[in-house]
Amino acid sequence: xxxxxxxxxxxxxxxxxxxxxxxxxxxxxxxxxxxxxxxxxxxxxxxxxxxxxxxxxxxxxxxxx
Amino acid sequence: xxxxxxxxxxxxxxxxxxxxxxxxxxxxxxxxxxxxxxxxxxxxxxxxxxxxxxxxxxxxxxxxxxxxxxxxxxxxxxxxxxxxxxxxxxxxxxxxxxxxxxxxxxxxxxxxxxxxxxxxxxxxxxxxxxxxxxx
Numbered sequence: 001x002x003x004x005x006x007x008x009x010x011x012x013x014x015x016x017x018x019x020x021x022x023x024x025x026x027x028x029x030x031x032x033x034x035x036x037x038x039x040x041x042x043x044x045x046x047x048x049x050x051x052x053x054x055x056x057x058x059x060x061x062x063x064x065x
Numbered sequence: 066x067x068x069x070x071x072x073x074x075x076x077x078x079x080x081x082x083x084x085x086x087x088x089x090x091x092x093x094x095x096x097x098x099x100x101x102x103x104x105x106x107x108x109x110x111x112x113x114x115x116x117x118x119x120x121x122x123x124x125x126x127x128x129x130x131x132x133x134x135x136x137x138x139x140x141x142x143x144x145x146x147x148x149x150x151x152x153x154x155x156x157x158x159x160x161x162x163x164x165x166x167x168x169x170x171x172x173x174x175x176x177x178x179x180x181x182x183x184x185x186x187x188x189x190x191x192x193x194x195x196x197x198x199x200x
Contacts, residue, residue, distance in 0.1 A: 020133075021133075024137075025136075025139065026134065026137045026139065026140065028139065029137055029138070029139040032139060038139055043138075044138055
């Protein structure tokens with residue numbers, strides 16, 4: 001699953017570390033999410049989307065394999 | 066809050082138990098050296114756990130770090146995945162061990178390893194059944 005976390009985070013000028021603190025996860029988790037190595041739980045996806053003020057599908061792009 | 070009074074009490078209990086074992090060994094009540102080693106290990110583990118607990122209470126940055134590490138979902142995912150891989154590798158290694166022990170005629174080792182594989186598979190099925198009822 002692709003996502004636009006890095007793009008939106010950069011637009012908002014938030015550092016990876018600060019964003020991780022806001023989401024209550026480690027910086028490595030945010031890094032893994034941005035690189036597409038790790039897919040978040042629905043709770044974290046919801047939290048991230050809510051923080052950006054967007055719908056989940058605007059942040060996370062589901063691709064059928 | 067990960068480190069609480071219960072965990073501190075448990076750390077102190079390990080330390081006291083360790084010291085009691087060392088004393089009993091030194092006074093020849095328990096005469097095997099294994100108790101002395103066990104006592105030392107328990108004392109050291111209890112001491113370090115208690116120190117971590119106290120640091121967690123006093124140091125705000127450390128508390129945040131520990132809480133983030135333990136609450137981080139990727140960390141939980143990695144821990145679960147690591148346990149799963151450990152299980153697969155152990156069962157596979159034991160399976161290979163059974164075949165090698167059979168070929169080399171080490172009957173006791175073969176039997177012990179076979180039972181161990183059976184035990185792991187049995188525990189797996191029990192935990193699977195329990196979890197499937199829960200979720």
